Amino acid sequence: MLEGLEISVVKLSELNNESRIEAEYFSKENLKLLANLSNYGCIPIFNVANSVTDGIHTSIDYDENSSINLISAGSPKENVFDLSRSVFISEKAHKENPRTALRKNDVVISTVGTIGNCAVVDESILPANSDRHVGIVRLNVEKYSPYVLSTFLLSKYGRMQTLRESTGNVQLSLFLYKIRELLIPNFSDTFQSKIESIVKSAHAKLEESKSLYSQAEDLLLGELGLKDWQPKNTLHTTKKFSDFAQSGRLDAEYYQPKYDDLFERLQKVDCKTIKEIQIINYRGFQPEYVENGKIDVINSKHILEDGLDYENFEKTDEVSFNNAVRAQVKYGDILTYTTGANIGRTQVYLSEKKAMASNHVNMLRVKDVNPIYLALVLNSKIGRLQTEKSCTGSAQVELYPDDLASFVIPILPESIQTKIASLIQQSFECKAQSKQLLEDAKRMVEAEIEKN
Numbered sequence: 375m376l377e378g379l380e381i382s383v384v385k386l387s388e389l390n391n392e393s394r395i396e397a398e399y400f401s402k403e404n405l406k407l408l409a410n411l412s413n414y415g416c417i418p419i420f421n422v423a424n425s426v427t428d429g430i431h432t433s434i435d436y437d438e439n440s441s442i443n444l445i446s447a448g449s450p451k452e453n454v455f456d457l458s459r460s461v462f463i464s465e466k467a468h469k470e471n472p473r474t475a476l477r478k479n480d481v482v483i484s485t486v487g488t489i490g491n492c493a494v495v496d497e498s499i500l501p502a503n504s505d506r507h508v509g510i511v512r513l514n515v516e517k518y519s520p521y522v523l524s525t526f527l528l529s530k531y532g533r534m535q536t537l538r539e540s541t542g543n544v545q546l547s548l549f550l551y552k553i554r555e556l557l558i559p560n561f562s563d564t565f566q567s568k569i570e571s572i573v574k575s576a577h578a579k580l581e582e583s584k585s586l587y588s589q590a591e592d593l594l595l596g597e598l599g600l601k602d603w604q605p606k607n608t609l610h611t612t613k614k615f616s617d618f619a620q621s622g623r624l625d626a627e628y629y630q631p632k633y634d635d636l637f638e639r640l641q642k643v644d645c646k647t648i649k650e651i652q653i654i655n656y657r658g659f660q661p662e663y664v665e666n667g668k669i670d671v672i673n674s675k676h677i678l679e680d681g682l683d684y685e686n687f688e689k690t691d692e693v694s695f696n697n698a699v700r701a702q703v704k705y706g707d708i709l710t711y712t713t714g715a716n717i718g719r720t721q722v723y724l725s726e727k728k729a730m731a732s733n734h735v736n737m738l739r740v741k742d743v744n745p746i747y748l749a750l751v752l753n754s755k756i757g758r759l760q761t762e763k764s765c766t767g768s769a770q771v772e773l774y775p776d777d778l779a780s781f782v783i784p785i786l787p788e789s790i791q792t793k794i795a796s797l798i799q800q801s802f803e804c805k806a807q808s809k810q811l812l813e814d815a816k817r818m819v820e821a822e823i824e825k826n
Contacts, residue, residue: 407530416557417558419553421517423514424514426554436461438462440468441501445476446505447488447505448487449493450483451493453493453521474505476504477512480510480512481494481512482509482511485548486507525812526559530820536548569819572818576815579804579808580804583804583805586797590794593794594751605759637782643785656736658730658732670684670688670689670730673688678721681721682721690730701731704723708745709731710773712736713772713773718765747792756783760782
């Protein structure tokens with residue numbers, strides 16, 4: 375009758391101080407990982423930490439004009455910070471909360487949501503403060519490397535502990551006293567130096583990736599004379615009635631002079647509308663998701679600021695794929711986020727693998743223009759302003775295929791397009807190399823613990 379069930383036998387004397395007795399807490403896999411840690415030799419975090427604290431508990435005073443990053447649970451990822459949300463805290467609130475202000479070498483851990491994500495603070499994200507949804511471990515760096523701690527916590531041994539020690543009914547949370555008690559391996563100084571060097575190399579590759587992307591954008595805007603151009607809003611503008619009749623739009627925002635300024639500047643170079651260069655331009659299709667499906671489904675959430683999230687696509691089956699021919703994505707197709715906060719964000723599908731786009735993703739296939747170049751144009755201020763203009767004055771913000779078809783695209787010489795596309799692809803390659811280095815460091819940590 376018990377065939378297939380997992381049973382762990384634990385002595386009462388071995389229960390923790392809180393007398394946790396749920397089965398998952400004492401699963402065989404958890405006990406096995408804990409035994410490996412014990413055999414290697416461990417210490418609790420508080421043995422090497424100067425402090426373990428969290429962020430601001432009161433209401434946050436946000437300020438979009440500030441340069442002080444606000445780090446929350448969604449900011450630390452896999453040994454890197456994601457600042458794409460661009461959330462900032464006021465300088466006044468930052469000064470009033472010195473305890474929660476981040477410092478170089480702090481290890482920041484998400485304590486709600488995806489618990490256990492973490493990264494090390496360096497100069498690139500400072501100045502920064504934090505909210506109550508992260509833990510901040512400030513190590514004695516002479517005793518333990520913050521880069522090793524972060525890498526360990528992201529390994530299967532660290533993930534097991536942060537998830538195992540999380541508690542809560544509606545939403546799991548990892549409390550500070552539990553972070554202090556997490557067990558970390560007593561690695562040698564030599565091994566720690568090796569891991570730290572790999573993680574720092576990964577960060578350098580990521581910075582190189584960002585630099586290459588900036589070079590591509592600077593080249594685009596420089597060729598168009600728009601590098602230093604900043605659109606300005608005005609309080610009023612004057613339009614003829616014929617302008618209203620032609621556009622069918624009565625909202626004042628649609629007629630901001632900054633849009634006219636952009637189009638006047640684009641008239642100085644060869645331009646085409648997307649309608650003139652499109653082969654296909656339509657929304658994808660929402661399929662039935664299949665847990666063990668073999669076909670990738672690209673949702674809007676997979677269109678990231680720095681590429682497509684190939685590793686986390688949803689899945690469907692061949693039947694759904696074959697029934698939605700219009701939604702089948704090909705290599706070089708341009709995919710655009712059509713609704714929500716990231717409306718207009720665009721990336722190119724650079725895989726030969728079968729995939730389809732969901733109904734909140736616009737598929738664009740073009741001729742006579744490099745698709746990677748075109749995606750950069752749409753992500754630049756040239757595309758962002760046209761997205762903004764198309765979506766103003768609506769209760770439900772949507773970017774429709776017809777809107778996209780009207781976008782004006784500068785057509786630079788093929789040699790420039792190729793150079794821009796090459797820089798973008800080099801940027802993607804550096805990012806992939808960075809990710810692989812971080813994965814290598816994590817696997818080295820696990821192998822070191824298991825070497826005996």
